Amino acid sequence: xxxxxxxxxxxxxxxxxxxxxxxxxxxxxxxxxxxxxxxxxxxxxxxxxxxxxxxxxxxxxxxxxxxxxxxxxxxxxxxxxxxxxxxxxxxxxxxxxxxxxxxxxxxxxxxxxxxxxxxxxxxxxxxxxxxxxxxxxxxxxxxxxxxxxxxxxxxxxxxxxxxxxxxxxxxxxxxxxxxxxxxxxxxxxxxxxxxxxxxxxxxxxxxxxxxxxxxxxxxxxxxxxxxxxxxxxxxxxxxxxxxxxxxxxxxxxxxxxxxxxxxxxxxxxxxxxxxxxxxxxxxxxxxxxxxxxxxxxxxxxxxxxxxxxxxxxxxxxxxxxxxxxxxxxxxxxxxxxxxxxxxxxxxxxxxxxxxxxxxxxxxxxxxxxxxxxxxxxxxxxxxxxxxxxxxxxxxxxxxxxxxxxxxxxxxxxxxxxxxxxxxxxxxxxxxxxxxxxxxxxxxxxxxxxxxxxxxxxxxxxxxxxxxxxxxxxxxxxxxxxxxxxxxxxxxxxxxxxxxxxxxxxxxxxxxxxxxxxxxxxxxxxxxxxxxxxxxxxxxxxxxxxxxxxxxxxxxxxxxxxxxxxxxxxxxxxxxxxxxxxxxxxxxxxxxxxxxxxxxxxxxxxxxxxxxxxxxxxxxxxxxxxxxxxxxxxxxxxxxxxxxxxxxxxxxxxxxxxxxxxxxxxxxxxxxxxxxxxxxxxxxxxxxxxxxxxxxxxxxxxxxxxxxxxxxxxxxxxxxxxxxxxxxxxxxxxxxxxxxxxxxxxxxxxxxxxxxxxxxxxxxxxxxxxxxxxxxxxxxxxxxxxxxxxxxxxxxxxxxxxxxxxxxxxxxxxxxxxxxxxxxxxxxxxxxxxxxxxxxxxxxxxxxxxxxxxxxxxxxxxxxxxxxxxxxxxxxxxxxxxxxxx
Amino acid sequence: xxxxxxxxxxxxxxxxxxxxxxxxxxxxxxxxxxxxxxxxxxxxxxxxxxxxxxxxxxxxxxxxxxxxxxxxxxxxxxxxxxxxxxxxxxxxxxxxxxxxxxxxxxxxxxxxx
Numbered sequence: 001x002x003x004x005x006x007x008x009x010x011x012x013x014x015x016x017x018x019x020x021x022x023x024x025x026x027x028x029x030x031x032x033x034x035x036x037x038x039x040x041x042x043x044x045x046x047x048x049x050x051x052x053x054x055x056x057x058x059x060x061x062x063x064x065x066x067x068x069x070x071x072x073x074x075x076x077x078x079x080x081x082x083x084x085x086x087x088x089x090x091x092x093x094x095x096x097x098x099x100x101x102x103x104x105x106x107x108x109x110x111x112x113x114x115x116x117x118x119x120x121x122x123x124x125x126x127x128x129x130x131x132x133x134x135x136x137x138x139x140x141x142x143x144x145x146x147x148x149x150x151x152x153x154x155x156x157x158x159x160x161x162x163x164x165x166x167x168x169x170x171x172x173x174x175x176x177x178x179x180x181x182x183x184x185x186x187x188x189x190x191x192x193x194x195x196x197x198x199x200x201x202x203x204x205x206x207x208x209x210x211x212x213x214x215x216x217x218x219x220x221x222x223x224x225x226x227x228x229x230x231x232x233x234x235x236x237x238x239x240x241x242x243x244x245x246x247x248x249x250x251x252x253x254x255x256x257x258x259x260x261x262x263x264x265x266x267x268x269x270x271x272x273x274x275x276x277x278x279x280x281x282x283x284x285x286x287x288x289x290x291x292x293x294x295x296x297x298x299x300x301x302x303x304x305x306x307x308x309x310x311x312x313x314x315x316x317x318x319x320x321x322x323x324x325x326x327x328x329x330x331x332x333x334x335x336x337x338x339x340x341x342x343x344x345x346x347x348x349x350x351x352x353x354x355x356x357x358x359x360x361x362x363x364x365x366x367x368x369x370x371x372x373x374x375x376x377x378x379x380x381x382x383x384x385x386x387x388x389x390x391x392x393x394x395x396x397x398x399x400x401x402x403x404x405x406x407x408x409x410x411x412x413x414x415x416x417x418x419x420x421x422x423x424x425x426x427x428x429x430x431x432x433x434x435x436x437x438x439x440x441x442x443x444x445x446x447x448x449x450x451x452x453x454x455x456x457x458x459x460x461x462x463x464x465x466x467x468x469x470x471x472x473x474x475x476x477x478x479x480x481x482x483x484x485x486x487x488x489x490x491x492x493x494x495x496x497x498x499x500x501x502x503x504x505x506x507x508x509x510x511x512x513x514x515x516x517x518x519x520x521x522x523x524x525x526x527x528x529x530x531x532x533x534x535x536x537x538x539x540x541x542x543x544x545x546x547x548x549x550x551x552x553x554x555x556x557x558x559x560x561x562x563x564x565x566x567x568x569x570x571x572x573x574x575x576x577x578x579x580x581x582x583x584x585x586x587x588x589x590x591x592x593x594x595x596x597x598x599x600x601x602x603x604x605x606x607x608x609x610x611x612x613x614x615x616x617x618x619x620x621x622x623x624x625x626x627x628x629x630x631x632x633x634x635x636x637x638x639x640x641x642x643x644x645x646x647x648x649x650x651x652x653x654x655x656x657x658x659x660x661x662x663x664x665x666x667x668x669x670x671x672x673x674x675x676x677x678x679x680x681x682x683x684x685x686x687x688x689x690x691x692x693x694x695x696x697x698x699x700x701x702x703x704x705x706x707x708x709x710x711x712x713x714x715x716x717x718x719x720x721x722x723x724x725x726x727x728x729x730x731x732x733x734x735x736x737x738x739x740x741x742x743x744x745x746x747x748x749x750x751x752x753x754x755x756x757x758x759x760x761x762x763x764x765x766x767x768x769x770x771x772x773x774x775x776x777x778x779x780x781x782x783x784x785x786x787x788x789x790x791x792x793x794x795x796x797x798x799x800x801x802x803x804x805x806x807x808x809x810x811x812x813x814x815x816x817x818x819x820x821x822x823x824x825x826x827x828x829x830x831x832x833x834x835x836x837x838x839x840x841x842x843x844x845x846x847x848x849x850x851x852x853x854x855x856x857x858x859x860x861x862x863x864x865x866x867x868x869x870x871x872x873x874x875x876x877x878x879x880x881x882x883x884x885x
Numbered sequence: 886x887x888x889x890x891x892x893x894x895x896x897x898x899x900x901x902x903x904x905x906x907x908x909x910x911x912x913x914x915x916x917x918x919x920x921x922x923x924x925x926x927x928x929x930x931x932x933x934x935x936x937x938x939x940x941x942x943x944x945x946x947x948x949x950x951x952x953x954x955x956x957x958x959x960x961x962x963x964x965x966x967x968x969x970x971x972x973x974x975x976x977x978x979x980x981x982x983x984x985x986x987x988x989x990x991x992x993x994x995x996x997x998x
Contacts, residue, residue: 005946023936025960025962026913030917033914034932055932056931058933062934069937
């Protein structure tokens with residue numbers, strides 16, 4: 001306690017700048033009293049004074065000791081050094097600015113990428129005590145991870161697993177149209193067991209949420225975001241009813257705004273009891289089936305139970321279930337991870353992408369760091385005289401070291417601050433991207449506390465590492481030489497000097513960085529040349545989901561027909577067709593197909609994406625009809641017909657004519673009536689997928705679309721102009737119908753390009769920064785070497801060396817460094833390219849163009865960077881050079 | 886002077902506190918003289934070291950100071966014990982008593998180990 005009190009007083013004194021004190025007065029009084037005493041004892045005044053001073057033992061020392069005790073001497077000298085460092089940095093404004101800018105770019109890139117890592121990998125789910133909430137999955141032996149749960153399996157686990165205090169299940173995507181107030185809107189929610197919010201330990205912002213008996217009650221919990229947006233933050237909303245897809249639900253709670261979903265990716269805005277989901281979802285699997293895997297499951301681990309216990313018990317349960325239900329459960333076991341981790345099906349891809357990015361930005365930071373280290377190193381050599389003076393005056397080398405390290409630390413922190421500013425901007429840009437997916441995703445990224453902490457550590461580390469080389473150089477001048485103004489340290493001819501090693505490393509890393517950048521730029525180029533298989537111009541898209549408004553399949557069909565008719569009648573429109581989901585929406589229904597009567601093992605089979613279309617679809621989209629004919633007037637109950645794409649026909653029939661053949665898949669038989677050209681189905685980068693187009697009217701009853709239906713309208717004019725008119729036509733047919741995805745095909749496809757585009761932009765930016773930094777680094781080293789060797793070159797020239805020979809001398813040195821670097825960097829780039837391969841569109845990871853052009857380009861840039869100082873060297877006037885020192 | 890003992894590390898504070906307890910408020914010079922006298926002139930107190938020690942005690946809250954006038958009407962800074970200082974003195978005195986008793990037992994002739 002006492003010590004702490006003293007510390008605060010001393011800290012306060014230090015920070016106040018140690019104002020004058022009364023110790024001098026006290027001292028004077030002390031001496032005066034001592035002298036008086038001496039005089040009283042019979043000494044002369046002089047003698048009394050002398051003795052008093054001896055007894056006191058050094059006025060100056062007492063002052064020092066007193067002063068040290070008043071404040072905190074260590075802190076004081078630190079503050080003094082800090083002030084000095086700031087002054088030094090301010091004096092060398094250019095060096096400081098370049099250094100902070102370099103580090104800022106390096107750290108900004110790292111902060112940006114780390115914010116992605118933090119958001120998608122490290123952030124726990126926004127639930128209570130996320131460490132004990134697990135997401136469970138079913139994995140079949142030797143199968144890829146992972147599957148969801150059938151209802152009975154969930155009930156069994158919930159009843160039998162006492163490692164969990166409770167478990168909840170949810171159906172993760174439930175569309176609904178929500179009315180009331182503004183225009184009807186399609187929103188997405190989830191169907192949950194009533195204990196969902198208790199298991200997740202998510203308290204309501206308002207209201208009470210669900211109670212255990214609510215499974216079949218029409219109640220709903222709204223997200224705080226939806227509540228603000230559509231209900232104006234109505235405090236009295238609990239107990240009121242809202243209409244979801246035409247059904248009334250009573251609001252019982254508002255869930256906190258930062259909760260989107262357990263997996264943190266899907267953006268759900270309402271939750272209804274699982275028992276009520278049949279009202280909102282068209283065809284839910286039966287509750288009693290152990291075959292349909294449709295529920296996500298979370299479990300709350302009991303306190304004190306370890307992950308090992310959980311694994312053991314789940315294995316036991318899996319074995320027991322496998323024995324009881326061999327037909328369905330044999331070979332299944334359970335896997336789990338902390339809730340809120342990346343969903344298993346995208347985990348490895350995401351981790352790979354983030355690691356590739358992390359490697360690249362660390363390289364970038366290293367290049368920037370080497371650059372700044374070189375800069376500081378040069379500066380330190382120029383400051384050897386200053387350092388020598390300080391040493392001669394009695395400064396310890398430790399103190400000098402501290403001074404230099406403090407400077408570089410300040411640079412590191414300055415760079416870090418700049419980096420945070422840059423990444424604020426870049427994460428905002430990343431957050432505004434829209435991914436090509438038919439479902440609502442929450443991909444917002446921001447700079448969180450974790451990212452800030454990471455940036456701070458990185459800045460400090462960077463600052464300390466940067467300072468090492470110059471600190472070493474600065475604290476080791478040979479005093480006598482340096483005082484005379486001689487460069488006591490730099491030996492110009494040394495090959496393995498620290499500076500050369502730095503610049504080689506830098507250029508090598510730049511090569512790696514540029515190779516990866518080159519790959520992604522080539523990938524973007526090749527992506528833009530990918531043939532989509534359909535036209536993008538002149539098309540307007542509009543989606544509705546009449547099912548959400550309680551329409552029967554027949555009524556939906558009629559509604560869509562009416563809408564087509566009205567759209568076609570709009571001026572300028574020459575085609576109006578309907579499909580379920582537009583191509584390139586990221587994913588769709590798919591089924592396995594075989595030729596009728598040939599479904600044995602070994603017979604040709606294929607997985608195909610299914611699309612519902614109406615007659616005229618292929619004309620409207622410009623997809624070529626290769627054989628047979630388009631749909632015409634198929635009756636809903638007539639024999640099912642299909643049009644397949646070329647790769648589908650090739651897979652099942654090889655060279656034979658598929659027209660008229662019967663195929664089976666998804667419990668229906670189709671007769672093939674036509675073959676059309678291939679088209680990209682889900683993503684740009686995919687290998688061409690087999691597609692089966694079926695008649696919308698024939699499919700809508702048995703297999704309705706979960707994603708709604710999309711009207712596609714073609715016009716010769718600007719499709720944008722049709723937006724308002726099309727929306728108006730929908731409202732004229734049904735004012736309660738929610739309209740979504742109203743966009744031109746070009747806009748729709750642009751979203752599909754977002755991934756190659758983002759990758760190319762990120763890597764392009766990083767690569768450009770790296771190239772500039774490495775070039776500046778090489779130039780700096782060469783130019784510095786020439787300055788240092790001015791005298792030597794002067795002598796050479798006085799001895800008869802020709803300017804051309806001097807030029808070659810310097811160039812040779814620069815190029816030797818460059819080629820060493822290229823020889824080191826090339827294999828590293830070759831290896832790293834493999835990591836990037838899964839993100840490249842239409843080019844090999846060892847793309848010949850990239851791996852030839854990048855080293856050549858880099859060598860050329862290096863040549864220029866060495867040329868400029870070489871020219872200067874060749875222009876040296878020997879007489880002047882010799883007189884210079 | 887040569888045969889006088891130096892002030893042991895950490896004991897000066899205790900001497901100051903004890904002296905202030907017996908004498909009441911006192912200025913630095915008076916304290917220094919009194920400590921020397923109490924020790925029977927066996928201690929060589931460097932007066933200059935007294936003041937940092939006083940400052941430390943003051944920062945730690947064991948004593949407080951104010952300016953006043955001495956017996957000769959000279960302005961001087963007077964130090965006095967605080968409540969916390971009295972507590973600290975009692976604790977430290979007890980510790981010393983124990984330490985010296987233990988040491989004394991070791992050093993007495995009767996108990997040769």
